[in-house]
Amino acid sequence: MTSRRSAVSIAADVRAGRVSARDVLEEHLARIDAREGEINAFNLVTAEAARSEADAVDARIAAGEKVGPLAGVPVALKDNMCTKGVETTCSSKILEGWKPPYNATVVDRLREAGAIAIGKTNLDEFAMGSSTENSAFGPTRNPLDVSRVPGGSSGGSAAAVAADFAPISIGSDTGGSVRQPAAFCGLVGVKPTYGLVSRYGLIAFASSLDQIGPFSHTVADAALVMDSIAGHDPLDSTSITGAAPSLSAVLNSAVSGLRVGIISDLMGDEMDPDMRSAVNNAGAALEAAGASIGEVRIPTALSGLGAYYVVAPAEASSNLARYDGVRYGLRVDAANTGLMNEASRTAGFGDEVKRRIMLGTYALSAGYFDAYYGSAQKVRTLIAAEFASAYEDFDVLISPTTPTSAFEFGAKSDPVEMYMNDLCTIPSNLTGDPAMSVPYGTDDNGMPVGVQILAPTMGETVMFTVAAELERSQA
């Protein structure tokens, strides 16, 4: 395999004319040709469109025109981001064949930055899952060990980067769907502050939790992508109006004096010992670099899982009502519209999606609303208050990203056991705060381990500074 190059170095080389965007693209397409049959990272590879985009970037450089910070960098897009005229499926039969009439804002911003979209990546159907086993188009395999899952729901985006099909990719994170697959595939994965990246054109799962974020091999690449996609978008009324931080600028900042808290409630028996020792090692590395380390309690953190599995299905049951066989997607004909809606959904949705729609409608139904949805909303408040209090004493918090490393296919057939994967990542979605996973060593099986860095709302600057230090400490 040719040596891996980072997005930062590819963009610098393309801009300087040391390599053409087209040649960079062809290298990546050749790797896809060689290994995609085994990995199944993509629902669709848009090779021809990518070739014309790359040629256009090369033409602009030849003409002496200014190109963006991601010029010539191939990027893989999770297949729940709308791409104009290009099939967008959410890995569901109900959307199979649908071609959106517009681009997601994140897709436009990547293109404006010069990135070359090479395809749409596989996911758990409608982003519901933690292994990419729930895709209607077959599972994605972990490039580091094909007997294991890549994580999910953004498993295809993680696998695409881990297999060097693209140096960067985009995922969405509703309960850990970027961070968990990043940990499983040995990558950096970011869940930004809610509202920092526009959700316009991201097909909704749970609207108060969904955020878009990047996968990459390096912290600098993740920062470069964030700098290109973050910032206010008038098309998303929940997008933050202030200026987005420049994260590429903070990677060499010192961590000395920073107060780092290890979340003791996420260091219990639920976590594999290898995950816990990675966190302790990361803490020691930050201490060696001048940070102070302490323990912090988030007593309600573990209850976040229960709250999440009420809130997310409740919001999903509302969002997914739009798949009715009327305006787009699958229609199964029947004698009247009601029967047509039912037949279309029965045929179009997979089991996990049906499970969550039923769970959500149940939790929202009149007799059970207070007991389930009402309680979950209150637990959300408790968790947010506990984090706010922790951030009075600490600048960032760290924890394992996942309870275990990547597991084998079929290992978690029980839904509750599968949901446990999200134990450490869910709290940040409930609060809206940013969090990211950085690879930190391997476990007994030689699989990568992720350490999660959590920061207060709009705390990306300190989060990336700490991430960069953790990366340097392993160099």
Added chain:
Amino acid sequence: MFTSQMSAILDHVAELQTLELNDVEPMSHPMPLTNVVRPDVVRPSLAPADFLSSAPAAEADMFKVPPVLGEER
């Protein structure tokens, strides 16, 4: 299958009700947003045909569906 799985999930979620939540305000969203409005000016938008082209059935600038009433199961 769904029935037993759903009760296992609900059993797990029921743990929430053991927490002391009486005086806690509910949180529905990470941002304390109320209505976000923009100036009421006409902006360009996609043509109806752009949307109707992906509909399972359409006719005369409208989505076409089977009868809404009748033929009960």
